[in-house]
Amino acid sequence: MRRAPAWAWPGLIVSTVLLVTLTFLSRSANGTPLYAAREGRACDNCHLGPNKWVDPAFSERKCTLSCVACHTDPAGGGVRNASGRFFGRATLPMIATSPRPTQDWDRDPLHIGRHDHATTYSDSLPEGPVDHAAVSAPGPYRHPDDTWAVGRPIGSPTRWSLFQGRYGVLNADPLFRLGWDFRMATLVSGSALFFPMQADIQGVLHPVEHVTAVAAVGARGQSRGFSTTIDDPGTPYLRTAYVLLSEAPWQSYLKAGRFVPAYGLRLDNHTAFIRRGLHLDDAIPESRVSGVEIGANPNYPYLNASWFRSKAEGVAPDPFDPFDVDDGHGWAVTTGWRAESWGAGVSWLGRRRPMDEGGNETATGGWLTLNPFRGHPSLPLTWQGEFDRLAGHRAGGTDATGLYFYQEADWLLGNGFNLLVTQEWEDPDREILDDDSFRVGLGAQVTPIPGITVDGRMRGLVPAGGSAGVDFFMQVHFWN
Numbered sequence: 001m002r003r004a005p006a007w008a009w010p011g012l013i014v015s016t017v018l019l020v021t022l023t024f025l026s027r028s029a030n031g032t033p034l035y036a037a038r039e040g041r042a043c044d045n046c047h048l049g050p051n052k053w054v055d056p057a058f059s060e061r062k063c064t065l066s067c068v069a070c071h072t073d074p075a076g077g078g079v080r081n082a083s084g085r086f087f088g089r090a091t092l093p094m095i096a097t098s099p100r101p102t103q104d105w106d107r108d109p110l111h112i113g114r115h116d117h118a119t120t121y122s123d124s125l126p127e128g129p130v131d132h133a134a135v136s137a138p139g140p141y142r143h144p145d146d147t148w149a150v151g152r153p154i155g156s157p158t159r160w161s162l163f164q165g166r167y168g169v170l171n172a173d174p175l176f177r178l179g180w181d182f183r184m185a186t187l188v189s190g191s192a193l194f195f196p197m198q199a200d201i202q203g204v205l206h207p208v209e210h211v212t213a214v215a216a217v218g219a220r221g222q223s224r225g226f227s228t229t230i231d232d233p234g235t236p237y238l239r240t241a242y243v244l245l246s247e248a249p250w251q252s253y254l255k256a257g258r259f260v261p262a263y264g265l266r267l268d269n270h271t272a273f274i275r276r277g278l279h280l281d282d283a284i285p286e287s288r289v290s291g292v293e294i295g296a297n298p299n300y301p302y303l304n305a306s307w308f309r310s311k312a313e314g315v316a317p318d319p320f321d322p323f324d325v326d327d328g329h330g331w332a333v334t335t336g337w338r339a340e341s342w343g344a345g346v347s348w349l350g351r352r353r354p355m356d357e358g359g360n361e362t363a364t365g366g367w368l369t370l371n372p373f374r375g376h377p378s379l380p381l382t383w384q385g386e387f388d389r390l391a392g393h394r395a396g397g398t399d400a401t402g403l404y405f406y407q408e409a410d411w412l413l414g415n416g417f418n419l420l421v422t423q424e425w426e427d428p429d430r431e432i433l434d435d436d437s438f439r440v441g442l443g444a445q446v447t448p449i450p451g452i453t454v455d456g457r458m459r460g461l462v463p464a465g466g467s468a469g470v471d472f473f474m475q476v477h478f479w480n
Contacts, residue, residue, distance in 0.1 A: 109414025328353025
């Protein structure tokens, strides 16, 4: 097996050392996977916290830094639950519409918006997770005023349900929830392209406690513009459709339907080498599988395991038939530990299928996050990285091995204003000379108000066997 070219490894090693060194040595300044890694610094990032709240038994706790904290899907992505929506209204934006976390009261970068010193914990809120009478009684925060989450499921809330009043006026446990994600993008690389990147409508039906049905219908965005997107036979298509059995001890669950397997860091950037190279690109239908997934997400460990069937490599499934699969099968397991100041995990993903459908593949990887922001409020730095190995086959049937690496450092300049540096490297086939690529990026993410995020990146790509290039990518994300 050949080694990586000389120009690649020094850059990877030096940059990693610099980022990690900065993480540990910047004490003189005396805090998406990114959100999971960063926001454990304060409980009121995700919900209101009464003074007299009594910690429930470990099996009943809903506190977690896993994806289920903010998303209906325990494996992450898609429609947001009440705590995710509260986070999007209170913590993410420059101008908050829900009570700002106490640690962020004075983190206003432009000195505009709401200075939320008036918000305090309230003794009038429920005192514990089993006080159902207090939860249902009239009083502050207990009557939801929520346009996009209505009704109540049949039956009384269980001790594992999200409690009304913990999320302000948001409906914590609705019968029906409507969400959306729309992204418009601009790519400037020689010429300028303006195109729809994502258009998803998401619905959640929760008829009875413990049972939830989730579906998302979306367009397959095309960089060539609106007409190409509309004419694509994959537009619209059922991006996600599954039934979820949840609200159980240790936040355990069972999911069955169409989904993207849980693996590694589920980045918002679907073009990242660690996502696209492992055929986990959320933007394309081919990444979706049909199967079952089980898991648990107590604080702090987590486990997700799935078994699935899918279409042949590079073949999109029927847009509205979750049972449109080919021969072969696959599995994925991801587990680890997500704490307030650090996290680590490992993942495995296997596909077993005939050669004419892509052949067998096995991916193994590990990820790490560091969050000095937790212990040092004046050091708002978070770092995350992932390394993966993919063993598969070339078109001729011979064995091939690929390596993929990603790291990102984020600096929260102030409420709603994040700066980031990214670095990626891939070598899709270790036996082929000059097929590896090195990419770096500088970017800023701005969320002026809840529901709108502007993300701009300057990216440089250095392929080993070609000429370097630079582009500018910007997207405007509308969400709820």
